[in-house]
Amino acid sequence: MSILKVDSLSVQRGGHVLVDALDFTLQAGRICAVLGPNGAGKSSLLLAIAGLIPFQGRVELAGRSLSALGRAGLADRVAWQGDLPSVEFGLTVHQRLELAASGDTGGIASIAGEMEIGALLGRPLGELSAGERQRTELAALMLRDVPLWLMDEPTAHLDLRHQVQCIGMLRRRRQQGRSILVVLHDLAQAMAVADHVILVDGQGHAAYGDADMLDAGRLSQLYATPLCRQGSGFGPDYGEKR
């Protein structure tokens, strides 16, 4: 069943067309990676599909038009992970997770354990490192039992161990039937999880295809920098240290 169906979606921000006439479908248990340079519109694409910014075109969530769903109906179908939340009001990690779990606090302990933040539950968010806050956000998303996850750079701020764990978590959720649209900057990570990709080039064009279609030439063009195959992914050539 298609969890997400997007028809001729256009997203604008500040008068610039970021994404124009994008069509794609995401089935249950599939991951689509969104790739592209800084400022191309990857995050805006996610925000549009989360119903958080205006867009043109049609977005369907499990057969229902996004525009016809209220905020509560949307929250039952889509979860969004993105900016780190405000620390102004002194919320603790546990309270932040409670807000995501909307009352059902039974799962907090085990998911906090999985993200290795169990020992931080009583601490205010403002006292944590960026990586710890990011793991808190991942745990908050994991508490959202909805068909579609929108993830904006889930591995940002994480050390290597937790990046590997995060990618492993995405794979497990995919196997359990979750659909995930995820912005990634690390091409090895994208190749490790993605069934499909959306390339957003920053000129208003967004192209959808299978992850297998990626090649070094296409990616080098996307990022305007020479890339070559490295292991199972692609990476830049940093040159020699002299």
Next chain:
Amino acid sequence: MLSMNSTAMRFSLLLGLLALVAFISLSAGERWLNPFATNQGLDSVILWELRLPRLFTAFAVGGLLALAGAWFQVMLGNPLAEPYVLGVAGSAAVGAVVMLSLFPESPLGMSFGAFIGAGVGIAVVMAFVHLGPGRLLLAGVVLAAFWSALIALMLALLPQGQLGLALGWMLGDLSSSTIPSSMLLVFWALALGCGLLLASSLDRLLLGEKHAAALGVDVSRLRWALLLVASAATAVAVTAAGTIGFIGLVIPHAMRLMFGGMHRVMMPASAIGGGVLLVLADSGARSVIAPAELPVGVITAFIGVPVFLWLLWRRA
């Protein structure tokens, strides 16, 4: 993570404080009275017909100011916001001073002017809501400066005899409330009810607007609802007691430190805590230079500023 137990204990502490300041407020004044041993004569009249209603007035106004402060802070995503920052108190003062100069003989005129002034201030602020929290705060600061300038202009034109009255009101005055104390308690209860109804949405808004919306909160509707209830609470408080600062700033902050930020606990704590602080401040204002009275806004500033600085210090 606060256990239920320690929350209950802290609430008991707060209620104990309320009982203590209520006792002080009934006892203190030009004549010191023992509320447990006064049931006849002039003392009884002073106690039950003057001091008790005034205790209720101070408690309700303090609670309303604290709740309004907490709402403005969540709405603007900034724990340093309060109704006064948005210029609502300033516009209320303009209304009051205008009525004072037009109808110098009528105390009701001043209250009415304050209420209309608060409404005008709110309407102007509402025109800026769609610009988002940051610019709304900035607009509030500029508007507050504008209202101050208007007040200064009108005070300069006011006859000498009314200057003291206007200044007294602008620094807070619980002695000449034209709203009955029982009605103020009803407003207090209504405001707390709104706070509890909105509690779960307010909690999610603490994360920021995008997070709240992604968790199912209709943020623009919530923001309008908050502006409405916060402004109504401010208007009632200002109408009853003039402009009293710092309670809307200090109490929500202190209650968050004591009880955490979740609103199902923080709302009742602020409603009571604000009342406790204003009752205490008013007792001081009535007693320190009795039979004369200090403006209660001066006392709240004297209590509020050091407490606020200490809280900031301890947090850092």
